Every structure is written in C-alpha cells, then in structure tokens.
Amino acid sequence: MAEVIKESVSISILKVNEEIASELRHFFNQRRIFTINLISSPGSGKTMLIERLLDYFDKEKVFVFVGDIETERDAKRIRERGGKSCQIITGNTCHLEAIMIKKGLSFLEDGTEYLFIENVGNLVCPASYDLGEHLRISMISTPEGDDKILKYPKAFLTSDVLVINKIDLLKYLPFDIQRVEEEAKKIKREIKIFKTSALTGEGVKELADFIKKEREGRFKD
Amino acid sequence: MHEYSLATNLIEILREEKKKRNIKKILKVELEFGKLASAEPLIFKEIFDIIKKDTEFEETELIIDLIEPEVKCLNCEKDFKADTFPFLCPYCENMGGELLRGDKITMKSLEIIKD
Ligand SMILES: [Zn+2]
Numbered sequence: 196m197a198e199v200i201k202e203s204v205s206i207s208i209l210k211v212n213e214e215i216a217s218e219l220r221h222f223f224n225q226r227r228i229f230t231i232n233l234i235s236s237p238g239s240g241k242t243m244l245i246e247r248l249l250d251y252f253d254k255e256k257v258f259v260f261v262g263d264i265e266t267e268r269d270a271k272r273i274r275e276r277g278g279k280s281c282q283i284i285t286g287n288t289c290h291l292e293a294i295m296i297k298k299g300l301s302f303l304e305d306g307t308e309y310l311f312i313e314n315v316g317n318l319v320c321p322a323s324y325d326l327g328e329h330l331r332i333s334m335i336s337t338p339e340g341d342d343k344i345l346k347y348p349k350a351f352l353t354s355d356v357l358v359i360n361k362i363d364l365l366k367y368l369p370f371d372i373q374r375v376e377e378e379a380k381k382i383k384r385e386i387k388i389f390k391t392s393a394l395t396g397e398g399v400k401e402l403a404d405f406i407k408k409e410r411e412g413r414f415k416d
Numbered sequence: 417m418h419e420y421s422l423a424t425n426l427i428e429i430l431r432e433e434k435k436k437r438n439i440k441k442i443l444k445v446e447l448e449f450g451k452l453a454s455a456e457p458l459i460f461k462e463i464f465d466i467i468k469k470d471t472e473f474e475e476t477e478l479i480i481d482l483i484e485p486e487v488k489c490l491n492c493e494k495d496f497k498a499d500t501f502p503f504l505c506p507y508c509e510n511m512g513g514e515l516l517r518g519d520k521i522t523m524k525s526l527e528i529i530k531d
C-alpha cells in the first residue's frame with residue numbers, strides 16, 4: 196500500500212498576487228511612476244476626487260486606471276476633464292488584482308509620473324490585494340456615517356492616508372468628525388488624514404501637495 | 417465573491433504543488449486562516465468543496481485552523497493576541513500596534529501519497 200506522508204509547507208494563498216505586485220513595484224520604481232491606490236465604498240466620490248486632483252497636476256504626466264465591474268463611464272468622465280485614463284473591467288471580481296494592473300501597463304505613456312488607481316467600490320476585499328502601489332488611500336464620505344473606521348479596520352490599517360470626503364455636507368449631518376479621526380489614529384497611529392470636498396474643491400490642494408511631496412521623497416536623486 | 421477567487425487560488429496552488437512534488441494524490445490540505453484575513457472561513461470551505469468536484473482534488477479534505485491575530489505593542493514592545501479593533505495592549509494599555517500575524521491565509525501542510 197502507498198505510504199501517506201505529511202509535508203509542511205508555507206505558501207500564501209495570495210502568492211501569485213504578491214509576486215506580481217512586487218514585479219509591478221519594480222516596474223514603477225524603474226520608471227519613476229508614483230502609484231496611488233484609492234479605496235472606498237461605492238458613492239464616496241472617488242472619480243470626482245480624482246477629477247479635482249487633476250487640476251493640481253500636469254495632466255500630461257498623470258494616468259488613471261479605473262477599476263469597475265462593468266461600465267466604462269468613470270474613465271470617460273476623467274477623459275472628458277482632459278485626463279488620461281483607461282477602464283479596467285473586473286468582471287465578477289469585487290476588487291482589483293495585481294494581474295489586472297499588469298495588463299493595463301501597456302496603456303501607460305512615456306513621461307507618466309503619477310498613476311492613480313481607482314479601485315472597485317468596496318472597503319473590504321481591496322484591502323487584501325497589493326497592487327504594487329506606493330501610497331494607499333482609503334476614503335469615506337460623511338453621508339456614510341461616522342462608524343466606518345471600526346467597521347472596516349483592515350482598509351485603514353493597510354492605508355497611509357485617510358480621506359474624509361464631502362465635508363461640505365457636515366453642517367447637515369450628524370457626523371462626528373473628531374470621532375472618525377480619533378478612531379483612525381487608534382487603528383493606525385501614523386495615518387495621515389485629509390478632509391476634502393470634491394464638490395467645492397476644499398482640501399483637495401493639500402492632498403495634491405502631499406502626493407507630490409511623497410513622490411519627490413520616493414524618487415529623490 | 418472574494419472567497420470564490422481565494423478558493424480558486426487554492427486549487428491553482430494545489431495543482432502547482434502536485435506537479436512540483438510528484439504527488440499522486442493530495443488527501444488533506446491544512447490552512448492557517450487569520451481571523452483578519454477579510455474572508456469567511458465557512459463560506460470559503462463551502463466554495464472550495466463545490467469547485468473541487470470539477471478537479472483532480474475532488475477527494476482532498478480541507479482543514480482550516482483559525483489564527484488569532486498577534487500584535488506587537490509600539491509602546492512597551494510586548495506581543496499580545498487581539499481579535500478586535502482597535503488593538504489595546506493588555507500590559508501598558510497603549511492603543512494601536514503592529515499586526516504581526518493573523519491577516520493572511522497560508523497553506524501549512526499537505527497530506528499526500530507520492531507517485
Ligand atoms: Zn504595551
């Protein structure tokens with residue numbers, strides 16, 4: 196009779212994604228493309244925030260990947276504002292994976308300095324998938340309520356930046372912004388917090404400046 | 417949704433290991449499943465048990481060991497277990513901390529019959 200053997204292994208179930216993500220990071224570093232992964236629930240205003248951010252960048256040097264389950268609408272919106280963008284259709288998947296980013300690389304042009312990745316609207320699954328990015332931003336918006344941080348801790352734990360969007364609505368909503376900031380710091384002490392309104396433009400320049408400084412810090416000669 | 421793509425990943429890894437290690441049959445696969453892996457272990461197992469039927473792993477039994485997250489306190493530098501947020505150090509009551517393990521799903525062992 197054949198012998199039954201037990202073998203110890205240690206293999207991450209996300210092994211393939213992790214390997215491709217480190218390939219991507221190498222690619223971005225070599226070409227000095229500073230890459231930002233933007234995560235939020237649906238309707239938090241990701242596309243509008245990116246549109247607003249574009250006003251503070253040289254649009255020729257920015258590229259946007261928009262992850263979406265089906266439609267091409269969001270990428271079109273960005274192109275209408277003069278940005279360079281392509282849609283990454285994820286099909287049945289509720290998050291972007293490194294392999295999808297790798298397939299999108301052929302769209303990038305020479306001279307790209309910033310790559311924004313608008314992830315699929317969801318605060319759970321995208322947190323587990325490294326896309327080779329340099330900066331991870333998780334965003335919530337005030338109408339979603341002020342209890343999001345402890346509900347989706349992993350997103351904030353793995354993020355460098357928290358953006359609280361739609362602050363123009365603060366005066367109409369029972370949203371305790373101090374609570375959100377305190378809870379975010381409890382999850383991750385070093386997280387940077389920006390308060391924005393993509394609608395009025397408030398706070399967007401500060402975020403844009405921060406992103407530029409991060410790129411300079413990363414690629415200084 | 418998420419559990420489905422993870423279960424598919426597991427099948428792919430099993431396929432690769434089977435080839436690499438000259439395995440005739442995989443009887444059991446054991447996973448360390450972090451409680452903060454943002455996936456439901458029961459749903460994951462259910463999906464794996466469904467999709468394995470169309471593969472050479474129809475008879476492979478999946479064992480899931482749930483792992484309590486382990487955190488290192490950034491203040492007193494002691495390690496402690498924590499499965500809720502925010503992480504609160506039981507020694508010095510400092511809030512926050514660095515997650516050491518418990519957010520990943522890792523294959524730990526295979527019970528196999530060799531070729
Ligand atoms: Zn402590």
